[in-house]
Amino acid sequence: MVKTGEILSKLTAQGYRITPQRIMILDAVENADDHISAEEIFTLVCLQYPNVNISTVYRTLELLKQLELVTETDFGDGRVRYHSIKKGHHHHLVCQKCGGIIDMEESIFTPLRESLLKQYGFDADIHHLAIFGTCKKCR
Amino acid sequence: MVKTGEILSKLTAQGYRITPQRIMILDAVENADDHISAEEIFTLVCLQYPNVNISTVYRTLELLKQLELVTETDFGDGRVRYHSIKKGHHHHLVCQKCGGIIDMEESIFTPLRESLLKQYGFDADIHHLAIFGTCKKCR
DNA sequence: TATGCAACTGCAATCCCTTGCATCTATGAT
DNA sequence: ATCATAGATGCAAGGGATTGCAGTTGCATA
Numbered sequence: 001m002v003k004t005g006e007i008l009s010k011l012t013a014q015g016y017r018i019t020p021q022r023i024m025i026l027d028a029v030e031n032a033d034d035h036i037s038a039e040e041i042f043t044l045v046c047l048q049y050p051n052v053n054i055s056t057v058y059r060t061l062e063l064l065k066q067l068e069l070v071t072e073t074d075f076g077d078g079r080v081r082y083h084s085i086k087k088g089h090h091h092h093l094v095c096q097k098c099g100g101i102i103d104m105e106e107s108i109f110t111p112l113r114e115s116l117l118k119q120y121g122f123d124a125d126i127h128h129l130a131i132f133g134t135c136k137k138c139r
Numbered sequence: 140m141v142k143t144g145e146i147l148s149k150l151t152a153q154g155y156r157i158t159p160q161r162i163m164i165l166d167a168v169e170n171a172d173d174h175i176s177a178e179e180i181f182t183l184v185c186l187q188y189p190n191v192n193i194s195t196v197y198r199t200l201e202l203l204k205q206l207e208l209v210t211e212t213d214f215g216d217g218r219v220r221y222h223s224i225k226k227g228h229h230h231h232l233v234c235q236k237c238g239g240i241i242d243m244e245e246s247i248f249t250p251l252r253e254s255l256l257k258q259y260g261f262d263a264d265i266h267h268l269a270i271f272g273t274c275k276k277c278r
Numbered sequence: 279t280a281t282g283c284a285a286c287t288g289c290a291a292t293c294c295c296t297t298g299c300a301t302c303t304a305t306g307a308t
Numbered sequence: 309a310t311c312a313t314a315g316a317t318g319c320a321a322g323g324g325a326t327t328g329c330a331g332t333t334g335c336a337t338a
Contacts, residue, residue, distance in 0.1 A: 012305090016315080017303085017304050017305070018304075018305095019304070019317080021317075037294095039294085051318080052317090053317065053318045053319070054294095055295085055296075055317080056316080056317055056318075059296090059316080059317085060316095062296095078293080078294070078326080079293090080294090095261075111250055111254075116232065116270070119243075119247070120243060121274070121278070122232045122270075122272055122273070123272045123274075124272040125273070126270065126272075131255070131261075131263050132263070132264050133264040133265075134262040135259075135261055136260030139262055154285085155285080156284095156286065156334050157335095158285090158286065160286085160287075161286090177324080190288080192289070193325085194287080194289085194326075197325060198287085217296085217324070218323090218324065
């Protein structure tokens with residue numbers, strides 16, 4: 001379990017600064033019940049500090065993504081959503097008929113990653129993937 | 140091998156109309172050497188018929204995608220690219236270090252699709268996927 | 279061949295996200 | 309505690325893609 005304090009020291013360790021905006025954005029992602037969009041984070045942070053700019057939110061999320069503190073998932077609804085790695089790695093099956101989302105274990109990609117490594121020498125970086133298709137009910 | 144004529148009759152069979160714009164857009168995708176972007180298609184069509192609108196290009200591509208005549212791939216460079224299914228299904232490994240793209244066989248996803256079906260009853264619709272990671276040279 | 283209408287297009291506005299730039303500030307050094 | 313500066317922010321403009329709407333057009337029918 002990574003604590004917010006540890007995350008902040010990870011920032012300074014790499015030469016990045018800790019700013020009020022970053023703390024608030026990080027808090028919003030950490031405390032979100034589910035995958036949260038940039039717009040939603042922006043709205044939450046605005047309640048505390050109305051001067052934040054949406055571009056700061058995007059830039060901070062980009063940074064947290066690079067540092068592997070949050071993951072980004074595109075559920076295909078026109079806006080990307082973010083998730084704290086504290087809550088674990090997982091992937092999603094998105095049904096194109098009913099819109100339902102099934103969470104799946106990360107381990108399901110292990111055979112694929114192995115065969116990509118063996119056949120192509122490629123080290124796949126599959127973080128938080130949404131796969132589209134048709135769920136059991138809708139087939 | 141699907142011919143353009145067949146494609147057009149597939150449109151009419153489903154109640155869609157054949158318009159000059161659609162023919163030109165389809166031609167652009169069919170004759171493209173590689174994966175082509177909406178903007179590139181737009182530019183090509185404009186040479187013949189300067190009045191086309193970029194939104195018609197996007198709407199036509201959306202339609203062709205639904206009819207499974209073209210596939211859409213996001214190579215992560217900020218614009219989506221399109222490809223005729225006539226040229227076969229395949230997937231891509233995109234190296235995040237050198238930017239290189241390796242094409243891979245569709246069959247590499249067969250085991251994954253089978254386990255998704257078995258474990259989750261989910262029929263995955265993996266058309267034209269780009270997987271990010273690190274290639275052999277850059278590791 | 280002429281007609282009616284649903285499908286389609288062009289236009290403009292809008293959405294999500296990114297970027298360049300001038301200003302500000304967190305932080306290490308003094 | 310103060311200073312210098314590289315890193316961060318806010319603002320505004322811009323890029324790719326989508327959407328609502330009014331006007332146009334392909335095409336089935338007569």
